[in-house]
Amino acid sequence: xxxxxxxNTNQFxxxxxxxxxxxxxxxxxxxYFSNKRSEVLTIDKTLTIEGQYINAKAVKLNCAFIVSNNVxxxxxxxxxxxxxxxxxxxxxxxxxxxxxDNIIVDRDNTKYNGGWDTIFxxxxxxxxxxxxxxxxRGSNHIGLSLENSQSMITDSNIYGLCLNNATAYLKNVLIxxxxxxxxxxxxxxxxxxxxxxxxxxxxxxxxxxSTVNGMNLKIVxxxxxxxxxxxKFQNDIFTNDSTGIRWCFDDASIILIDGxxxxxxGL
Numbered sequence: 001x002x003x004x005x006x007x008n009t010n011q012f013x014x015x016x017x018x019x020x021x022x023x024x025x026x027x028x029x030x031x032y033f034s035n036k037r038s039e040v041l042t043i044d045k046t047l048t049i050e051g052q053y054i055n056a057k058a059v060k061l062n063c064a065f066i067v068s069n070n071v072x073x074x075x076x077x078x079x080x081x082x083x084x085x086x087x088x089x090x091x092x093x094x095x096x097x098x099x100x101d102n103i104i105v106d107r108d109n110t111k112y113n114g115g116w117d118t119i120f121x122x123x124x125x126x127x128x129x130x131x132x133x134x135x136x137r138g139s140n141h142i143g144l145s146l147e148n149s150q151s152m153i154t155d156s157n158i159y160g161l162c163l164n165n166a167t168a169y170l171k172n173v174l175i176x177x178x179x180x181x182x183x184x185x186x187x188x189x190x191x192x193x194x195x196x197x198x199x200x201x202x203x204x205x206x207x208x209x210s211t212v213n214g215m216n217l218k219i220v221x222x223x224x225x226x227x228x229x230x231x232k233f234q235n236d237i238f239t240n241d242s243t244g245i246r247w248c249f250d251d252a253s254i255i256l257i258d259g260x261x262x263x264x265x266g267l
Contacts, residue, residue, distance in 0.1 A: 009033050016041060024048040027078070029058040038084035044068040051077030056104050067124070069094030074101075081106035088116045092124035092149075099127045106134040107141065117142040118159070121149040128153045135159040135177075142177075163187060163210070170214075178203055181210035181231070189214035196221050206231040219245070228253040 004015045007028040015025045025047060033039050041063055051059035057079045064082040067073045073096070080103065082089040089107045092098055098121070107118035118135050119126065126149065133143035133156070143159035144151070146166035153170050160177040161168065163185035170189040178199050181187055185208075192214055196203035203224040206212055210231040217235050226233070228249035234256045247255065247262045255261050 013041070016043065016047070019045065019047060021045040021047075024050060026050055026052055027059045028052050031060045031062065033062040035062040035081075035083075038082065038087075039063040040066060040082075040084065040087050042066045042068060043071055043073050046072040048074040048076070049078065050075070053077060054102065056102050064088065065090050067092040067096040067098060069096060072097040072099070074099045075103050076101045077103070079104040079106070083107075085116075088118060088120040090119045092119075092121040092126065094123050096121075096124045097127070098125070100129070100131050102130045103128070104132045104134065105143075107136070107143075117145040117162075119143065120145045120147075121151070122147040124149045126151040126153075128156050130154075131156045133158045178205070181206045181208075181212065183208045183210070185210040187212045187214070189217070191216045193218045194220065194224070196224060201225075202227045206233055228255060 001022040003024045003026060004019060005026045005028065006012045006015050007030060009032045012027065012032055019025065027050065029052065043065055054077055056077050059078050061078060061080045064084050064087040080089055089105050090098065105118055107116065118133050126146065135141040135143045141160065142162045145162045146168065147164040148166060150167040153168065153173050155172050157174045161175050162180045163182065165183040165185060167186045170192055172191045173189065174193045174195060176195045178196055179194060194203060197220060203219065203221060204226040207229040212233045214235050216237045223244055223246055225246050225248065230250060230252040232254045236258055238257055245262065246265045248265050249255050
């Protein structure tokens with residue numbers, strides 16, 4: 001295993017192409033790739049890509065990444081963004097793993113009606129700490145979308161979380177826009193905040209035999225909607241007055257807030 005230092009786009013591309021599994025690429029401050037054209041890099045070997053300094057914005061990568069099967073990508077102290085209309089900013093498939101520490105991952109969907117989620121993982125794993133996953137505020141794009149995948153996130157901010165047959169563990173995390181669980185998903189948390197002020201639909205949606213279990217939930221919106229369909233929702237310690245939440249759940253669901261079932265607004 002070796003360490004490769006780079007300070008421009010061509011050096012970085014060469015390092016990704018010619019490195020061996022387990023190598024570390026150290027990126028010196030600067031902007032890599034042009035923000036006027038789209039570029040996608042495939043990571044086909046286990047690598048660490050790390051900004052030289054702790055300021056994540058010191059290294060800006062204007063490109064998207066696809067992480068290949070059975071590859072582990074470790075990223076530290078980096079800012080990534082993409083405006084490509086055919087790719088996520090980060091995509092992982094088939095037992096790929098992402099470990100992100102102090103990273104900012106953004107997605108510019110303003111040019112496109114359909115848009116892509118910022119990070120998408122299918123049959124993969126995502127671990128984040130001290131990170132920001134961003135999407136266009138006020139849009140219906142999702143910062144982190146997991147399908148048949150698992151995630152562990154601590155001390156981070158995520159613009160929108162969608163779980164589809166997926167599992168997520170959160171600690172001290174802020175989710176903006178909305179949280180959605182579908183198809184037997186599981187969400188466990190400690191100290192979770194939900195800022196859904198820009199969302200006009202359901203703020204917290206749990207369906208398809210999914211499960212939410214957590215402690216200390218705070219919702220910024222004054223009268224948020226929490227919809228539970230054929231699923232379970234259990235929370236101990238609500239920072240909000242839970243009577244101000246508009247609960248909608250069916251008879252097949254189990255809702256326990258500090259050990260009690262809240263008033264059902266009905267479905």
